Amino acid sequence: MAPPAPWPPSYGAARGWFRQALPAALPAWQGARLEARPLVADTSLTVDWAVAAPSQTPARLLVLITGLHGIEGVVGTFVLRLFVEEYLPRLDPASTGLLLVHALNPWGMHHRRKVNAGNVDLNRNFLPPAEPYDPEFNGDYELLRDFLGPRRPLEAPPLSAARFLLCLARAMGRHGAPVIQRAALRGQYGDPQGMYFGGAGLAEESRLLIELLQSVVPAFASATLLDIHSGFGPARQMSLVHSTREPRPVDELRRRFGYPHVLKSDDRDFYAMRGDMIDSLYGRAGKDWPGTRFYASAFEFGTLGHSTLALARSLRAMVHENQAHHHGARTRSAMRWARREFEALYVPRHPEWWRAARESARRAFDGILGAEGFLSP
Ligand SMILES: [Zn+2]
CATH class of the missing domain: 3.40.630.10 (Zn peptidases)
Structure with a gap:
């Protein structure tokens, strides 16, 4: 068994x-x-x-x-x-x-x-076969690129967590949850270092x-x-x-x-x-x-679950893992935290x-x- x-x-x-x-x-x-x-x-x-x-x-x-x-x-x-x-x-x-x-x-x-x-x-x-991998597809991603695909090293928590929350709140205020979800999950073909590329x-x-x-x-x-x-x-x-x-x-x-x-x-x-x-x-x-x-x-x-809080944590785990992979982390603890959150999302213990x-x-x-x-x- x-x-x-x-x-x-x-x-x-x-x-x-x-x-x-x-x-x-x-x-x-x-x-x-x-x-x-x-x-x-x-x-x-x-x-x-x-x-x-x-x-x-x-x-x-x-x-x-x-x-x-x-x-x-x-x-x-x-x-x-x-x-x-x-x-x-x-x-x-x-x-x-x-x-x-x-x-x-x-x-x-x-x-x-x-x-x-x-x-x-x-x-x-x-x-x-006939459909192009169109970099222009999913304009919402481009709109939210700084939030979903930050191009700088990941800070250690709690600063990174606070920054994510702030960016999320700003994006919610400007665009609303459905646009964020669409931008993040639909797939994009314009940012080779971004999520859901x-x-x-x-x-x-x-x-x-x-x-x-x-x-x-x-x-x-x-x-x-x-x-x-x-x-x-x-x-x-x-x-x-x-x-x-x-x-x-x-x-x-x-x-x-x-x-x-x-x-x-x-x-x-x-x-x-x-x-x-x-x-x-x-x-x-x-x-x-x-x-x-x-x-x-x-x-x-x-x-992690499907509550608003759990969805925000899942998105954060994905953004941070991708950011740390492509741009590194300012400290070892920041890298460890990004890894741990990502593992929690896909391989529960x-x-x-x-x-x-x-x-x-x-x-x-x-x-x-x-x-x-x-x-x-
Ligand atoms: Zn999957």
């Missing part, structure tokens, strides 16, 4: 587990393969995946993705391990295919950042994922893709976040999966964005995989949080894998 404490402690340990555990977990799938691709940015870091084809009919494919947002791969690997230990043995190798991706963004997971080595947020990077072209990690999916998905009658994240939503609650392109309404999905916390990404509670991976795959599914019924959802594990995460993941796996026909009744 997966341990309740923060696990694994590092990217290296997580990859070690994956490479050791997967071959042993897939004996029922003849010809299952474990593969890895080194990153151009650092060849010691690899995206690893296991791919397995069914022995008879390619009825359904399960795709599980972890670590798209680097540091969130810690929670991702925890959930992947739960799946491998508790659910994989229950799947039918005659009709089920698998694509299990360990650390889509290994640089981010290794360096405990959300972005890749080029500061690209991969969930703002998946633009459709979507890049200037398709990143190598994004290209690899598309390549993998193109080679596997079309053979199947249906494909279910689950992408694991942490840091968003009410504390100790996992939300299933869907693309607005998922045709079924949230009430229907809630009933079908027997899971209470179901959202779509344009909800008041979530946020609209550009370049989202799941959105782009829904777009691709209709065109490139017309014979495959495609369903995708993100598991979003809440950490409390064992109770991990127990709740495991329960939510089980409930969602039971619901989704059951409804999509992966588990025999």
Whole structure:
């Protein structure tokens, strides 16, 4: 059984587990393969995946993705391990295919950042082939650039905390909360050192994922893709976040999966964005995989919470981590504080949080894998 404490402690340990555990977990799938691709940015870091084809009919494919947002791969690997230990043995190798991706963004997971080595947020990077990475997109970000992407070293607390609060209050007074949220979260393509930078072209990690999916998905009658994240939503609650392109309404999905916390990404509670991976795959599914019924959802594990205060703290953690990474910090304690707050946002330490995460993941796996026909009744 997966341990309740923060696990694994590092990217290296997580990859070690994956490479050791997967071959042993897939004996029922003849010809299952474990593969890895080194990153151009650092060849010691690899995206690893296991791919397995069914022995008879390619009825359904399960795709599980972890670590798209680097540091969130810690929670991702925890959930992947739960799946491998508790659910994989229950799947039918005659009709089920698998694509299990360990650390889509290994640089981010290794360096405990959300972005890749080029500061690209991969969930703002998946633009459709014809769409430009337009530096003018998201004018609100430009308006708030000094607040969201300060270009100076981070001061030590409490000065840095007071300055953030002051800037936040000023921005609230001038623009209001919805503009700040939009500016921060929608994605931007004009500030390569800023938050939620979507890049200037398709990143190598994004290209690899598309390549993998193109080679596997079309053979199947249906494909279910689950992408694991942490840091968003009410504390100790996992939300299933869907693309607005998922045709079924949230009430229907809630009933079908027997899971209470179901959202779509344009909800008041979530946020609209550009370049989202799941959105782009829904777009691709209709065109490139017309014979495959495609369903995708993100598991979003809440950490600090969703109150106004918690949202302000989350935003502060992101701004400060990015500022300290690009411009340094005036003192070591300022750097440590920025790191600690960022870790708290994505990798909680409390064992109770991990127990709740495991329960939510089980409930969602039971619901989704059951409804999509992966588990025999
Ligand atoms: Zn994420």
